[in-house]
Amino acid sequence: MYLRNAIIFSIGNELVEGLIVDTNSKYLSEKLKALGYYVVRIETLPDKLDILVERFRAGLLEADLLITTGGLGPTEDDLTREAMARALGRKLVTDEKIAQELVERALKYYGKAPESVKKQAMVIEGASVLNNPVGTAPGQMLQVNGKIVLLLPGPPAEMIPIFESIAQTIKSDDALYTRRIKTLGIPEAVLMDEYKDIIYSNPNITVATMASYERGVEVRLTGSITVKEEIDRVASELLNALGEHVYATDDDSIEDVVYKLLNENNLTISFAESCTGGMISSKFVDIPGVSKVYKGSVVAYSNEIKSSVLKVPESIINTYGAVSEECVESMAENVRILLNSDFSVAVSGTAGPTGGTEKKPVGTVCFAFSSNSFTHTITHHLRGNREMIRKRSTLLAFDIARRGILKWLRQREVSKE
Numbered sequence: 443m444y445l446r447n448a449i450i451f452s453i454g455n456e457l458v459e460g461l462i463v464d465t466n467s468k469y470l471s472e473k474l475k476a477l478g479y480y481v482v483r484i485e486t487l488p489d490k491l492d493i494l495v496e497r498f499r500a501g502l503l504e505a506d507l508l509i510t511t512g513g514l515g516p517t518e519d520d521l522t523r524e525a526m527a528r529a530l531g532r533k534l535v536t537d538e539k540i541a542q543e544l545v546e547r548a549l550k551y552y553g554k555a556p557e558s559v560k561k562q563a564m565v566i567e568g569a570s571v572l573n574n575p576v577g578t579a580p581g582q583m584l585q586v587n588g589k590i591v592l593l594l595p596g597p598p599a600e601m602i603p604i605f606e607s608i609a610q611t612i613k614s615d616d617a618l619y620t621r622r623i624k625t626l627g628i629p630e631a632v633l634m635d636e637y638k639d640i641i642y643s644n645p646n647i648t649v650a651t652m653a654s655y656e657r658g659v660e661v662r663l664t665g666s667i668t669v670k671e672e673i674d675r676v677a678s679e680l681l682n683a684l685g686e687h688v689y690a691t692d693d694d695s696i697e698d699v700v701y702k703l704l705n706e707n708n709l710t711i712s713f714a715e716s717c718t719g720g721m722i723s724s725k726f727v728d729i730p731g732v733s734k735v736y737k738g739s740v741v742a743y744s745n746e747i748k749s750s751v752l753k754v755p756e757s758i759i760n761t762y763g764a765v766s767e768e769c770v771e772s773m774a775e776n777v778r779i780l781l782n783s784d785f786s787v788a789v790s791g792t793a794g795p796t797g798g799t800e801k802k803p804v805g806t807v808c809f810a811f812s813s814n815s816f817t818h819t820i821t822h823h824l825r826g827n828r829e830m831i832r833k834r835s836t837l838l839a840f841d842i843a844r845r846g847i848l849k850w851l852r853q854r855e856v857s858k859e
Contacts, residue, residue: 445480446506446614451487451497453512453522454596458488466511466594466601473605475664478614479507489513494525502529506589507612512596514579516558522593523564523582530586532567536560540571544578566593572608576600583608619670621677624690626658626841633659633684640679644672655826656833658689686848689841696840697725703847704735709784711843713739714752714777716764716790717807721836737783742773748790752776765790767808767819774812785850786812787843791824793831807835811846815853818846 450471452464467484474481482505487494494513501508513522527534541563548555562579565571572581572592577600582593590612594601625633630653634641641649641661646669650662661680663673681688689696704711713722723739726732740751745764748754754772762768773788791807798804805824810817822838824831 445475445478445616445618447482447504448474448479448507448509449501449505450481450484451494451501451508451510452484452596453487453489453494453510455489455519457486457512465598466596469598469602470509470511470605473609474507476618476620477609477612478617489519489521491521491525491528494521495528498526498529502586502589502591507592508589509592509594511594511601514562514581514593514595516556516561516578520561523566526591526593527566530566530584530591534564535567537563537565537571540565540580547578569593572604574600575603583611617667618664619667619673620662620664621673622692623661623663623677623680623684623688624658624694624696625660625684625687626689626696626837628659628684628687630659633661633687637680637683640676640683643676643679644669647673647676655830656837658837686845689844696837696844697729700840700843700847701726701729701732701735703844703851704785705731707851709847710735710737711785711787712737712777712781712783713839714770714773714786714788715739715741716743716748716773716788717793718789718832718835718839719743721832722787722789722839725836725840737781740777740780748773752780763802765792765802765806765808767810767821770808770810771812771817771819774810775817778812784813785843785847787839787846788812789835789839791831791835793828793835795828805831807831807838809835809839809842811842813846813850815850818842818849 450467452467456462457464464486471481485497487497510522513520523534541560544559544562545555548559566582566584569582569584572583574580574595577595577597579595581595581604584591594604630651634651646665648664652660663676665673690699715722720741726736742748742752745759748764749756752773753776754769758768758772770788770790774786777788778786788810789807792798792802792804794804807824808821810819820842824834
């Protein structure tokens, strides 16, 4: 199996100084592998012309694909175009059509158009201009002695759609095929030991696992496109063997799965959140069209709101505490009625770093799923800092929703028989 080499250059003083995190390289590395490229190096470079030119020239000698992100804006320190032009020994030419469009856009949105916006219309001689549907700085693509050079903007919201628009154009003949199986409720070591006969049944398939506190355990099956059918076979067998431990496959997230279950069956859900503070709802509303299935939520952080808005009896809070299965059961049932949804999920826990007790230490989080026919509760004891506990709780909230909806749908099918 042969993969073409790729180098990613992430450009900007803000990256070098650690002021922002480079998420572009993670995204690109993952996508490029599927397109038949092996990322041999990721470099974070400052906004300095001489350094950029030197590193670009070095990259052109060893890689089949060069991708730069950042440095395409209108300011003096946006030097990617100039540096790549020098590295290639080519001229920069102003595209008057693009320049006029940039001026018109600036006037429309900002009421004025500084002369500097035209800098973004400077195109390397021989480059194809890549339309930016979100921002102002267009990308550029060049073919150089059989190599490909891509210049992409730095903001992920701009970089991603431009890259996706040309991904198939740069795809190698040796592209890889990958299946991803995402699980919860089964430790990585147990999964890989108990199902090793399935997972490692074909030596032509590369197996990788990734355990994440926020996303569970993911198994990746990768190989040449020529063994696609074998990869699908192994994935299918593993899916059947793991059952409900699998919460999603490939690019789907757990919230995507919950949304699809609801949407396909014309059902709705609501949330009652305490320690997650709206994080579950925020994740859910990232999905386009979620208003079809999502009624709303109540963030009942204080006991007062749990009692006054969600009608949790004070006797439950006084007897069992706000972090208890009795409390989340009441929260879930009452928010479902209050917001008139088919299902609901409630979460209450101690995210820390303070607030824990001997009986309920930091990381104790209670969950409830409510429907018109049953309510299910469960308590998890989570590890990590405050952010990790809240993110893990969000994942587990969607998982209890997924499992609860599937159980309800099975009950409905049985009742029809």
